[in-house]
Amino acid sequence: MAEIGSNVNVELKPTEQGYNGPGFQLTSIDKIVGLARSKSLWPLPFATSCCGIEFMATMGANYDLARFGSERPSFSPRQADMLLVMGTIAKKMGPVLRQVYEQMAEPRWVIAVGACACSGGVFDTYSVLQGIDKIIPVDVYVPGCPPRPEQILDGVMKLQDLVKTEQFTRRESPEYKALLASYGINVN
Numbered sequence: 001m002a003e004i005g006s007n008v009n010v011e012l013k014p015t016e017q018g019y020n021g022p023g024f025q026l027t028s029i030d031k032i033v034g035l036a037r038s039k040s041l042w043p044l045p046f047a048t049s050c051c052g053i054e055f056m057a058t059m060g061a062n063y064d065l066a067r068f069g070s071e072r073p074s075f076s077p078r079q080a081d082m083l084l085v086m087g088t089i090a091k092k093m094g095p096v097l098r099q100v101y102e103q104m105a106e107p108r109w110v111i112a113v114g115a116c117a118c119s120g121g122v123f124d125t126y127s128v129l130q131g132i133d134k135i136i137p138v139d140v141y142v143p144g145c146p147p148r149p150e151q152i153l154d155g156v157m158k159l160q161d162l163v164k165t166e167q168f169t170r171r172e173s174p175e176y177k178a179l180l181a182s183y184g185i186n187v188n
């Protein structure tokens with residue numbers, strides 16, 4: 001912890017792994033790409049009910065998702081890489097969600113926000129999808145009914161950790177293609 005001025009404390013972060021010296025830093029492409037991606041995730045809010053309101057609060061001035069590099073919500077799947085699914089997903093809505101996911105370019109990540117998106121929540125009934133991971137792969141699950149904005153931020157930070165450490169070539173790997181294939185999603 002370094003002290004600046006009389007009463008402002010700033011926590012100094014360690015530098016990224018690699019070799020460094022005055023004016024230079026050597027590291028691997030994986031780490032640089034991961035760092036850049038993790039600090040510039042563009043969210044696509046797929047909100048169908050109450051949890052969407054919590055996301056609105058998360059975007060507002062008090063919680064300010066912009067601090068994490070995610071100030072640009074996109075309602076076009078082609079210009080987003082972080083799909084946040086918030087709310088009850090009826091089975092009839094499933095194909096729409098699936099289409100939105102398929103329209104996103106790689107690399108793309110998914111956060112299931114709230115009990116309904118994670119597992120169907122209290123709606124254990126014939127018409128409600130019992131978790132979005134029945135139709136698309138999910139990277140982070142945020143529990144709660146509804147989760148508070150702090151929990152959504154925590155979910156985004158967990159995703160940032162994943163993105164930061166993801167291998168640059170993972171999307172081309174047979175394992176990733178097998179994962180998508182297990183959902184019946186076409187990979188070229």
Ligand code: SF4
Nearest residue numbers: 050087115116145146
């Ligand atoms: S998890 Fe709770 S708050 Fe969120 S959409 Fe479902 S019922 Fe609403």
